[in-house]
Amino acid sequence: MASFPASVIGEADLHVHSTVSDGTGSPAALLVEAAEVGLSAIALTDHDSTAGWAEAAGAVPETGVALIPGMELSTREQYTSVHVLAYLIDPFDEELLAETTRIRESRLTRAEQIVQRISRDYALTWDDVLAQTAVGATVGRPHIADALVARGHVSTRSAAFAGILHPRHGYARPHYAPDPLTGVRLIRAAGGVPVLAHPGARGAEHVVPRERLRELVDAGLFGLEIDHPENDPGSKPRLHALAAEFGLAVTGSSDYHGTGKPNRLGQERTPGDVVARLIGEATGSAPVLP
Numbered sequence: 001m002a003s004f005p006a007s008v009i010g011e012a013d014l015h016v017h018s019t020v021s022d023g024t025g026s027p028a029a030l031l032v033e034a035a036e037v038g039l040s041a042i043a044l045t046d047h048d049s050t051a052g053w054a055e056a057a058g059a060v061p062e063t064g065v066a067l068i069p070g071m072e073l074s075t076r077e078q079y080t081s082v083h084v085l086a087y088l089i090d091p092f093d094e095e096l097l098a099e100t101t102r103i104r105e106s107r108l109t110r111a112e113q114i115v116q117r118i119s120r121d122y123a124l125t126w127d128d129v130l131a132q133t134a135v136g137a138t139v140g141r142p143h144i145a146d147a148l149v150a151r152g153h154v155s156t157r158s159a160a161f162a163g164i165l166h167p168r169h170g171y172a173r174p175h176y177a178p179d180p181l182t183g184v185r186l187i188r189a190a191g192g193v194p195v196l197a198h199p200g201a202r203g204a205e206h207v208v209p210r211e212r213l214r215e216l217v218d219a220g221l222f223g224l225e226i227d228h229p230e231n232d233p234g235s236k237p238r239l240h241a242l243a244a245e246f247g248l249a250v251t252g253s254s255d256y257h258g259t260g261k262p263n264r265l266g267q268e269r270t271p272g273d274v275v276a277r278l279i280g281e282a283t284g285s286a287p288v289l290p
Contacts, residue, residue: 009066009279009287010040010272013265015085015197015225015253017072018044019134020052022142024258026134027052030265031059031067037266041066041275041287043087043253048074048100048107050091051136057288067288068279072197074103075183076174077212082196084183085225085253088282089192096190099178104138106176111139117171118144118164122153141165141172142260157260181215188220191284195223195251200235207238210245217246222281227252227268249274 016030017023025033027044034042042065044056053069060067070087089096111129118124124147132146133139145160154160165172178186180196187194196216199208213221225231226239227250243250252268255261270278279287 008289009068009275011269012041012043012066012068012272012275013039013254013256013268014043014068014070014087014195014251014270014275014278015045015072015228015255016042016265017046017255017257017260018052018056020049020137021046021072022137022140022257022260024260027056028059030256031056031063031065033265034065035063039065039266039269040272041068042265043068043070043085045070045072045085047072047138047140048103049138050089053091060288060290064290066290068275069285069288071100073100073183073187074107074175074177075180076177077180079174080202080206081174081177082180082183082208083198084180084187085195085197086187086190087193087195087278088285088287089187089190090284093186093190093284096186099186103175103177107138107140110173110175111141111144114141114144114165114172118148122148122151122164124148124151124153142257146260158262180212181219184216184219184221191282193222193278193281194220195225195249195278196221197225198228198230198255199224200226200231200239201228203232204234204238207235207242210242213242213246217248221248222278223249223251223274225251225253227270228255229263229267230255249277251278
């Protein structure tokens with residue numbers, strides 16, 4: 001696939017969620033919001049799903065905002081959740097489709113079990129959760145959090161994650177996910193470009209070990225999402241050093257979820273030259289340009 005000069009797209013917010021997963025805005029509405037904050041492009045990266053791509057692409061002509069189709073792939077390193085952003089994959093790749101289907105099914109089963117456990121101690125039903133979930137979206141913990149807010153058990157989604165939905169309370173258990181190395185390989189096999197999402201969110205002491213990062217780089221890791229509002233500031237020097245050592249791109253993204261998180265669309269951005277490099281490595285799909 002031919003590379004795109006930076007001037008074609010410019011800086012972009014490369015991590016945005018819609019109602020297809022756990023965001024509160026529709027895919028098309030995100031393009032409208034992006035235009036309002038002056039973004040040249042956004043990447044739609046719903047969890048383990050590409051279902052919002054078509055709607056988002058339809059809003060490109062009227063908004064003038066380019067779309068970089070993507071996905072946030074769930075992976076797990078032992079007991080730690082690790083997310084890998086997958087840009088410009090082939091959405092019909094059979095192996096990746098099979099894996100994301102398995103992840104979504106496990107996520108749904110996990111959600112039902114969480115609600116069952118919570119209902120023993122709090123007034124909460126599965127219907128409460130479904131009322132907070134967009135049609136076609138895979139039910140997950142954010143929807144349970146929204147149901148807890150609606151029931152008055154917590155004040156915000158963030159408070160739910162810090163309290164009732166925190167693993168220490170025993171209601172929430174992990175869902176199935178492949179390991180990060182498998183995830184990176186699946187993304188590359190589907191023609192996509194993998195970036196490790198918010199690798200410093202748990203603090204400097206939890207930055208991915210050098211040896212493990214070497215394996216991911218050898219498998220095709222493109223970059224680290226260092227400019228992210230939830231990365232601990234103390235983790236960034238180590239992350240920048242690792243990116244320089246391994247020749248990894250540094251990306252910036254908001255991880256915008258609408259009203260589901262305090263993160264603001266476009267508050268962190270990726271420069272146009274990095275966007276162009278990312279697009280130039282992809283063979284699975286292409287950006288949608290105005």
